[in-house]
Structures are given as structure tokens and as C-alpha cells.
Amino acid sequence: MKIFSKEQIYQGDALTSKKQGITSTDLMERAGIQIFNWIHMRMQGAQVPIHVFCGIGNNGGDGLVVARHLITHGYNVKTYVINCSDKRSKDFLVNYDRIKQTTKEWPTLLSCKEEFPQINPDDIIIDAVFGIGLNRPTDDWVKALFQHFKTSKAFTLAVDIPSGLHTDKVPENENNVVWANYTLSFQSPKLGFFLPDTAKFNGQWEILDIGIDPEYLFTTETEAELIGKYEVLSMYKPREKFSHKGTFGHSLIIGGSYGKIGSVTLASRGALSSGAGLVTNYIPKCGYTILQSSFPEAMVITDTNDEFITAIDFDIKPNAIGIGVGLGTNTKTISAFEAFLKSNKTPLVIDADGLNIIAKKKTLLKLLPEQTILTPHPKELERLIGKWKDDFDKLKKVKAFSKKYNIIVVIKGANTITVFNEKLYVNSTGNPGLATGGTGDVLTGVITGLLAQGYNPLIAALFGVYLHGKSADIAVEDLGYQSLIASHVIEALGEAYIDLFRQPEEPPVEEEEQEK
Structure with missing residues (x-):
């Protein structure tokens, strides 16, 4: 399995939208539905409180898609938007409007200075605050929020990558990162999932296929590959009947x-x-x-x-x-x-x-x-x-x-x-x-x-x-x-x-x- 870099993931998204004739918003919907399906298959409508924390970029947009589908399927959902900046992505805004049209309980805007919402140990946190594109230091309030996740002891599910974790470098401070119990990563694992300095932020991970262009996935050379049974099977040399020592x-x-x-x-x-x-x-x-x-x-x-x-x-x-x-x-x-x-x-x-x-x-x-x-x-x-x-x-x-x-x-x-x-x-x-x-x-x-x-x-x-x-x-x-x-x-x-x-x-x- 190929391990794509951040830049290659962006290229794959853009090429997929072009070749399949879909918008980036459509691709985000596809990704969010895959996350929802994974959750729905396991929870089967259970009324455990689910707290969906969304940033204002594309990862936050993914989180809004997940929250919307959970709401329409009758789950007990509370949605929060980490509103620490004015720079909202286009696809985030589209999905913010969609969720407001879905429920009367609009997402709670957290202005990065107020108290944190209460989270109990038996609740579920969905982390969709930052994605792979994080390129700035984490705000002190957001760091404290991540620590609030951790101390709550609630099961934390990260969307694509634990927020605050980079794909190509180690965080300067471990408090800057969400400690996820499980990560659902789109199309490819991230290299950091396998390194001692960064793997600790992610208990387990799983890959979700969001339909990135197959030709792109097959032909693109990556810096890293994950070697599993499928890859090794093609290496095996069978023995001939008349061979000897x-x-x-x-x-x-x-x-x-x-x-x-x-x-x-x-x-x-x-x-x-x-x-x-x-x-x-x-x-x-x-x-x-x-x-x-x-x-x-x-x-x-x-x-x-x-x-x-x-x-x-x-x-x-x-x-x-x-x-x-x-x-x-x-x-x-x-x-x-x-x-x-x-x-x-x-x-x-x-x-x-x-x-x-x-x-x-x-x-x-x-x-x-x-x-x-x-x-x-x-x-x-x-x-x-x-x-x-x-x-x-x-x-x-x-x-x-x-x-x-x-x-x-x-x-x-x-x-x-x-x-x-x-x-x-x-x-x-x-x-x-x-x-x-x-x-x-x-x-x-x-x-x-x-x-x-x-x-x-x-x-x-x-x-x-x-x-x-x-x-x-x-x-x-x-x-x-x-x-x-x-x-x-x-x-x-x-x-x-x-x-x-x-x-x-x-x-x-x-x-x-x-x-x-």
C-alpha cells in the first residue's frame, strides 16, 4: 500500500474532481459519508452523546458532513465549530449552510476564549479540527481544548489525522496534538502513524476508500510504502517439483x-x-x-x-x-x-x-x-x-x-x-x-x-x-x-x-x- 505525501493527496483530490466531473464539495461529501457509514455500522443508532468538533478548513467541512448524516439518522449529536480565525474554506462554508438547513440545533460557535463543553467518559468525540494542511502554530485555547479531550477519557475518533499532527514533522509539544483512540484516514495512511515520535497520538487507524482516481493511485510513485501480505505475496518464488537442495x-x-x-x-x-x-x-x-x-x-x-x-x-x-x-x-x-x-x-x-x-x-x-x-x-x-x-x-x-x-x-x-x-x-x-x-x-x-x-x-x-x-x-x-x-x-x-x-x-x- 502506498503512503502518499500531503502534496500528493492534494494532487489526487484535484485530479479526481477533474476526471470524475465532481466538485471538491462532492468529494468532501463522499469522504464524510464514509466516516458516517463506519460509525453507523458499529453504533446501530445507539444514543451515546457524540461531540463533533470542527475546524473552519476542509477537515472541519468533513466533520460537518459527518455530523449532518448522524443527525438525520437520529443520533444524539452536538456540533461545535472552533471559530478562532476568519479564514474559512469554501467547502466548509457550503457544509456549514447545509447543516443549518438540516437541524434547528445549529453548531455551537466556540470563539476560543470561553469555557469548554462538558464531555463525559462514556461520550464520543469526533475530532475534525485540523487536517493535513495545518501550517501554523496551535492557539493556546485550542491546545487546552485538546487536553480537555484527553482528560475527559471519552473515546476520540480522528478524521483523517489527529488534529495538530503533521505529516512530515514531529510536533514541538505533545500538548498541541489530539490523542486519538482511532483514526479513519482517507485513502492512505500517513507516515507518522508508524514512527515512535508520532504514532503515540494514534491508538489504531483504518483506511477509508473515498474513490480517488484509480489510475493516479496506481501510477504515482510515493516516497513510502506499507508492506503487507498483498505486497509480499507477489515476491514469493514457488518451488519446482524437480528442484533439490x-x-x-x-x-x-x-x-x-x-x-x-x-x-x-x-x-x-x-x-x-x-x-x-x-x-x-x-x-x-x-x-x-x-x-x-x-x-x-x-x-x-x-x-x-x-x-x-x-x-x-x-x-x-x-x-x-x-x-x-x-x-x-x-x-x-x-x-x-x-x-x-x-x-x-x-x-x-x-x-x-x-x-x-x-x-x-x-x-x-x-x-x-x-x-x-x-x-x-x-x-x-x-x-x-x-x-x-x-x-x-x-x-x-x-x-x-x-x-x-x-x-x-x-x-x-x-x-x-x-x-x-x-x-x-x-x-x-x-x-x-x-x-x-x-x-x-x-x-x-x-x-x-x-x-x-x-x-x-x-x-x-x-x-x-x-x-x-x-x-x-x-x-x-x-x-x-x-x-x-x-x-x-x-x-x-x-x-x-x-x-x-x-x-x-x-x-x-x-x-x-x-x-x-
Whole structure:
């Protein structure tokens, strides 16, 4: 799913009006009706007090459309207009006239200096104060109103985006923003829904199709995309009947040190479970017995040193290499790592101490094969690109870093974002259960395994991140967040693959319909 920028959303609206022969007011009506339908389907006429707060721009116009349809369907509605400026949009004024023709209880004009209306915890707030076009500081009275929403503890539904939240920057003050329980976003999610600095303002979100021109949606290139099941399914490579283990590539996992052989075990299990035909581990001697006994499906090559790697020397020809898990940063290991990069031409995935070594000696970045995949957690990323001001600044820095070195960066987190050049790919799977030791090692292995199977590096990264998160989503259903461990993620990889082809369940048929 594409994540459109603010400017692209405006372009899509204008093009849709032109191609479909409708006015912007008609498009606003369409959007408002979609919001109403969503509410009506869930409330079925329940007489819970609904407070609709409208600004005087187009988002406020959307809110007036919603309020009008709620009123005509008999809901208990109170409508308010935040009247802090003289600059009203044309479509707002049209819908302001329409709602006045619909009910004798005209919207209450709040002049931004009077007391706030009473809102009870069991009420519902519909936030349509500001939309994506907010370009000025929030008035102090409006900030206080937003805090009034929050302290009321009423369920808050935001229209398109929580008011005060920008599409391309972090608010200077969190009190400037509505804390919404749910957001109904038109046609596309907003990038801020997925970033730690801004996602907190939005409990859940859902996309409503308002009929933007299909050709525009299909052909427009966006800076960001949300990667879900539909996108990943097209990446999947089916297996041929007469294929064999050599068909699916040979993964080499290089890493481990005394006390950290488990990370290599997890990575190699991840590689094999992702579908690689063969997996070999290159480790210090201390890990030989551990790996041979705990994971017999893998082959093992050892360094001459017992506790850490001092040289990387092997006579196999792997199709992909994952390096860095549990590697350590001994000076001899660093020298071995640098020598390896100077001679290596095989596609690479680099994680953990591999990233830490590069961060200490950034000239090594020039030795990486094109489209090498880096999988840093936040601190490892900071060591590579430096500190950032906020999440949008972080993405800007990572895009520049990716473009400069022609590499793929997987920013691990709640919504893992993969960056390649100027493009962002936001993953839709995963959960807090992944916040446990070893899950990153598994991800390194999964991506390495896909790379070995012949997936191009970007697809291997996107597919691997999705499968890894989906496996955790499947495993957590039986285990819960707290009890999920890295091995469980590996064990559920098969189910994650099967889920790609599982059709959504049909809703249960009511007895009356069955009789008919």
C-alpha cells in the first residue's frame, strides 16, 4: 500500500474532481459519508452523546458532513465549530449552510476564549479540527481544548489525522496534538502513524476508500510504502517439483565468540527455515560441539582460535553470507573482518558486531558489495549515522546514508522500516514480543537464507522482515508477548509461509439467512 505525501493527496483530490466531473464539495461529501457509514455500522443508532468538533478548513467541512448524516439518522449529536480565525474554506462554508438547513440545533460557535463543553467518559468525540494542511502554530485555547479531550477519557475518533499532527514533522509539544483512540484516514495512511515520535497520538487507524482516481493511485510513485501480505505475496518464488537442495542456495553465517554461539545457532536456523538449501557456520572452535549437537542440519567450519575469530578462511562458495552475530570486537577479529571485506564479492547481510566494527572504521563501508543489507537496532544505527533530532530527521539521514553507499538499511523497531536510496518500506507485521534477545539474529538468518535462494537484496530484506514479524504474530497468539523467545519465531516460520496463501475467513452466516 502506498503512503502518499500531503502534496500528493492534494494532487489526487484535484485530479479526481477533474476526471470524475465532481466538485471538491462532492468529494468532501463522499469522504464524510464514509466516516458516517463506519460509525453507523458499529453504533446501530445507539444514543451515546457524540461531540463533533470542527475546524473552519476542509477537515472541519468533513466533520460537518459527518455530523449532518448522524443527525438525520437520529443520533444524539452536538456540533461545535472552533471559530478562532476568519479564514474559512469554501467547502466548509457550503457544509456549514447545509447543516443549518438540516437541524434547528445549529453548531455551537466556540470563539476560543470561553469555557469548554462538558464531555463525559462514556461520550464520543469526533475530532475534525485540523487536517493535513495545518501550517501554523496551535492557539493556546485550542491546545487546552485538546487536553480537555484527553482528560475527559471519552473515546476520540480522528478524521483523517489527529488534529495538530503533521505529516512530515514531529510536533514541538505533545500538548498541541489530539490523542486519538482511532483514526479513519482517507485513502492512505500517513507516515507518522508508524514512527515512535508520532504514532503515540494514534491508538489504531483504518483506511477509508473515498474513490480517488484509480489510475493516479496506481501510477504515482510515493516516497513510502506499507508492506503487507498483498505486497509480499507477489515476491514469493514457488518451488519446482524437480528442484533439490542446490537449487535453493548455500548460506554462510559468520560469527560467534565465547559465550555467544547461540546467536549463530539462531541465525543459521533462521536461514535454513526460510528455505535455504544448505547452511554452513564459520565460528571459533568453542562453538563446534554446541552447533553440531544442537543444530545437526548445519555444517560447521571453525577458526583455529578457541574463543573468537582471528581469520576468515573457507573453501566453500556460498550464495549469501550473514556476518556479525555474536562476533565480538577483539582486535584480531576486527582485522579478520576487514580482510574479509577486502576480498569478498558475495552478497552480504551485516548485523550486530559487524555493524559496530564498521561504525568504528567507516572507511569499510566503501568495501561493501552493492546493495549489502545492514540490520541495525537503534543504538547500532546511531553509531553508523550519528544522532538525529527526531524520527523524520533519522529517516532523512538514513536515506542519505543508503544512497551514498548504495546499501539497504533495515531499521529494526516496532514498525521496521527498510530504506533503499530515497525509498522507505514500512513493515506491517511484528509485535512487542520481539523485544527479546536473539530475535535480531533470527532476522539476519532469514534474510540471508532468502538472499541465498536468489531473491534480489531489496526483496530479500522486505520479504524477510515481513516473514519474521508474521512468525512472531502467529507464535504470540499461543504464548503471549512476555513468553515469546527467538526460537519460537523460527518454529512459526513455516506457518508464516502457509499464511501467505490462506484466504480470509468468511463471516458467519446468520440463521435467518441460512433458512432463506
